[in-house]
Amino acid sequence: MSQFAQQLVNGVVLGALYGLIALGYTMVYGIIQLINFAHGEVFMVGAFGGLAFQRYVLPDGTPAGIALVLVLLAAIMTSVATALVIERFAYRPLRNAPRLAPLITAIGVSLFLQEMVRLYYFGGGAKNEQNFPQYITGGFRVAGVRVSYIDLFVVIVAIGLMLALSAFVRKSRTGKAMQATAQDRDTAQLMGINTDRIIVVAFILGAALAGVAGVMQGLQVGTVGFKMGFLAGIKAFTAAVLGGIGNIAGAVLGGFVLGLVEVMATQYVPGRFGGGAWKDVWAFVVLIVILVFRPQGLLGERVVNRA
């Protein structure tokens, strides 16, 4: 029983991370129907931005709490700046191009960012995993379940950000404009909404969340690497599809479901296909199963196939 509870905790923490990244996919997809393959790399670049800030800007001996907040801000800024450049110079010129073009561009951007970090990160590239500073240590035990403070921090911040985002989209003027743009871009434009700006806002919000997620992954795993965005990106996209792509609550739900499935499969799938080696495979199996039986996702509505 305590093993199950322990895995539940692990799954929720993992799911919170997936959810944070998935929000970026879902917002961009909801508005311009683009799978932003480079989003996983925005997440990775955020983590590396935070790391660089810690290494080269923060003076030694900064109190851990202040350092964490500053590193988070640095990560957000790096991610957002990266996403803005990508949107402006890679995606926007292709707004009216055939569908294949922006997808291929997204892959190009993703390779470019990975390789830039690998070859040219401060201090001669980041070819190996880099240690991430641990600001939060320790943990506590409840009923035989170990919960580290990092886990707690990750889940609280993630849920807080998700609630804030959801409130922003539902209540604020810009958020309503985002909803309108997602429903029908042309009509929204006719109604006087600057849809270019709204698209930029979607990229900024997604990138900010990805930056936070990058730092959290660094805290949780202890290292960051140039490849971390690849798997995290596919998983987060899976989460977004699972919840119903384009749906903000869905992305969060999908993240948690996926995190739990992955953790539970690792623990409870009997025989040789259980265990850590196959955990990524289970996540992808979930993706394929969802696409077969409920392509609109858990909370999604059936989307009209737009040409």
Add this chain to the structure above:
Amino acid sequence: MSNVVPSGQPTGPYAPTPGRAQPASPVGRVVRQASDGWHEFAGRFDAQRVPLAGAGAALVVAGSFLPWAAFSGFPGKMTLSGYPGGVRAYCLALVVFAAFAFHRRAGGDAAGEVASLGMLVVTLYTVLAIAVEGGGLVNVAVGGWLCLVGSVLLLAAFGSQPRDEVVEPLPPGSVWLQLLAIVVVIGLMLMLVVEGLSIEASNQFVAFLVAIAFFLLAAARVGVTAWFQAASERQRMITIVAALLSAAVFPFTQAGSNYWLRVAASVGVFAAVVVGLNIVVGLAGLLDLGYVAFFGVGAYVGASLSGAEASNLDVHLPFLVVLVIGALVAAGFGIAIGAPTLRLRGDYLAIVTLAFGEIFRIAANNLDGTAGPKITNGPNGIPGVPNLELPGGFNFGDSHELFGIELAYFANYFWAELVLLVFVILVFVRLNNSRVGRAWVAIREDETAAAAMGVNTTRLKLLAFAIGAFLAGAAGTLNAHLTTQVSPDSYKFDESILLLAAVVLGGMGTIGGALLGSAAIVVIPEKLRFVEEKRILLFGVALILMMRFRPEGIVPNKRRQREFHDDTSGADATSAPPGSPVATA
């Protein structure tokens, strides 16, 4: 459909002629402005253009025969005088072309200008390379300076005329002329390939590529390339046979050396896979990001059934049977992956194939007997795949002597790859010209409309996907023998990306593009060692730039080109003038 013409067009003698499309991008506008400014400047020398061109040509010719580098370390015979070797030969070829283009016909000025620009770029690049390598401009000898000055003079002479952009097509000429041209061009291509491969210095190789690129651009300006394209289409069988023959004699040009034959054999297998991927991406418009997994499935099947000692199946079947089995197994995987996802929007396919690629890699790494059944031997893979053996006792590992040239291992495999490649190309061409091919194009361009016209979109997309997987699987079985081992590392996501890059760079939906793209992607890192580590980075940048500026690829498919440019009306002369609505191709 947006068809916005930016306001504030330049006026004056060099204003764009009607029908000349205004570039939509800021970069394009800057380039256009710079070019207009240059022509206005060069126009002042209109009266002196003949002496200018003569002086320029004389300088380049003289410079080609004089030494360029003051030290002997610089390769390409740059220190010798009296013999235009290496880069100097390219300049000489370009100036001969420019002289030919001079006042020959409409577009001749533009062609001469491109040729002299190419000369300038090549010379400048080489002069800088000499300066960097020797440690200062002092090391550039008189020949380099003469060619530099000469190409600037030529550029000014050709640039002084206003551009007439309309080039009338050349008359088709007699059949014999066409045949002669085809044979000459293909022979020339073989010579260039052999010449290019024999260049050892990376600087010279870059100069070589640049010179060829400008040569082709210049030829396009006088309409020669269009003429050749039409001629080769009219004499299709002859062209194909000639191209095949020239590929088949390639091993004889290597005089028993194996290095480039190995590369050529890997180009062959890579190209076969790329053409297969081109069916999926180029014809049907489905983005497959895990294509290398099908190749890997074929390779593992091929290795397992080859009788290799490390194989976990104690079966040894004849190769042709294995080939079919490997291809069918890969196609089975393709259907299993495609069936659930192809009913949905195309974007999902991209991510599911990506996931499948990862599943394949993880599975290949783990089906080692501890984390799963023992099939792939995990990271060790299956080494020691035996050589192919034909029924007559012809072993691919043995050396054979033909026409006095010893042809070893790689030459044998090179020919086997060639046969496979021809088969894949045949499949591609036959499909492209069939009812199925037209249905794919319809799906690619507008799936909803295609479905409304009665095209069974799901089934046809699945067919494309399965055929693509089938061909990749077939190539995989052969590759297992060529590389004599299979291991999970050869089938990573990076490889899928290289395949996609070859398709996109070369041109989606064309054979020439696929071949050119795969040759470039295999040979360039091999030739330019400094590229090796950065190749993924460079291909990433290339993908972005290609999609932005030339999404139809280096060798465009005509229909595809219009599809990508239907809102700029710049691609073809038949489209409507700016301002009027443009029909979607």
